[in-house]
Amino acid sequence: MLCEQRLGAxxxxxxxxxxxxxxxxDDPVPDSLRFQALKAAGGRCALCGATRDERPLDxxxxxxxxxxxxxxxxxxxxxxxxxxxxxxxxxxxDFRELSPVQPAPGCPFCALDFQAAAIAENGxxxxxxxRYPITADHTLVVTRRHVAxxxxxxxxxxxxxxxxxxxxxxxxLASDRAVVGFNVGTNCGxxxxxxxxxxxxxxxxxxxxxxxxxxxxxxxxxxxxxxxITAP
Numbered sequence: 595m596l597c598e599q600r601l602g603a604x605x606x607x608x609x610x611x612x613x614x615x616x617x618x619x620d621d622p623v624p625d626s627l628r629f630q631a632l633k634a635a636g637g638r639c640a641l642c643g644a645t646r647d648e649r650p651l652d653x654x655x656x657x658x659x660x661x662x663x664x665x666x667x668x669x670x671x672x673x674x675x676x677x678x679x680x681x682x683x684x685x686x687x688d689f690r691e692l693s694p695v696q697p698a699p700g701c702p703f704c705a706l707d708f709q710a711a712a713i714a715e716n717g718x719x720x721x722x723x724x725r726y727p728i729t730a731d732h733t734l735v736v737t738r739r740h741v742a743x744x745x746x747x748x749x750x751x752x753x754x755x756x757x758x759x760x761x762x763x764x765x766x767l768a769s770d771r772a773v774v775g776f777n778v779g780t781n782c783g784x785x786x787x788x789x790x791x792x793x794x795x796x797x798x799x800x801x802x803x804x805x806x807x808x809x810x811x812x813x814x815x816x817x818x819x820x821x822x823i824t825a826p
Contacts, residue, residue: 623653627667635672640689641750642718642738643696644674651675658683676717680754692748698740703792709738714765716758718751728798731766731773735759736794743782743793751793759797766799775800779812787815 623631631653638645645651654673657663660683671690673681681687697704712720718739724732735755741747747755759778767773777798781788800808810820 623665623670627665627670628653630667631670631672634667635690638672639674639677640671640692641673641677641748644676649674649676652678654678654681656688657686661686674717677750680717680750685750687748687750689748689750692739696740698792701740701790701792703736703790703794704740714758714762716754716761718748719755719758721758721762724796729800729804731770731799733762733766733797734794735762735797736792741793742791743788744780744795745782747793755795759795762797766797770799772801773799774802777811 632651637651639651652673652675654671655663655665656669656671659665663669671688673689677689697706702708708722709720711722713723713733714721719735719737721733721735724734735758737747737751737755739751741751744752763776777800778795780793780795807821810822813822814820
């Protein structure tokens with residue numbers, strides 16, 4: 595009875611869709627291998643670091659079964675349900691060699707209060723309002739892993755970040771009809787103006803008249819090069 599109660603509570607909290615997804619495996623991983631893979635991963639998603647308390651954990655075939663991947667420990671990694679569905683059966687990405695999702699001492703983007711302020715998430719990345727906004731609804735899309743910049747993000751992190759940027763763009767447009775454009779960008783390195791060495795992408799809504807000279811947009815990183823004359 596206790597098991598049934600807990601199962602019912604889980605289904606109510608997580609939704610039947612996720613449970614059906616887990617039950618849909620027609621070639622399940624043997625329990626002994628599942629245990630070994632979970633133990634090796636420390637009970638966390640190899641990509642975003644989620645634990646079973648945050649979302650269901652799956653045993654993913656690095657080389658998909660549909661592409662003749664084997665039920666062997668060296669072909670198994672732990673991914674949460676979101677990351678596993680995003681990977682699908684087209685990609686052979688092995689996330690076990692990525693740096694673990696651990697907070698970096700002194701990094702403000704790794705701080706629990708900063709991540710708790712997330713307004714949306716997509717697997718390995720989350721969105722949060724910029725604490726020093728350039729315009730209203732200035733948003734950051736930030737990696738959960740502590741990596742230095744955009745170029746150190748994994749392919750899946752970049753794809754999930756792009757999807758989240760698009761989602762936040764649509765959300766901002768739906769909430770404010772005055773927004774008619776966006777600046778999207780990321781700073782990589784001190785010379786490029788990066789002040790926090792943790793990968794993040796800026797999504798800056800733009801409105802008519804928010805600056806007297808918008809021409810040039812992101813070229814404004816070097817102010818004297820912002821304005822230019824188009825050759826005849």
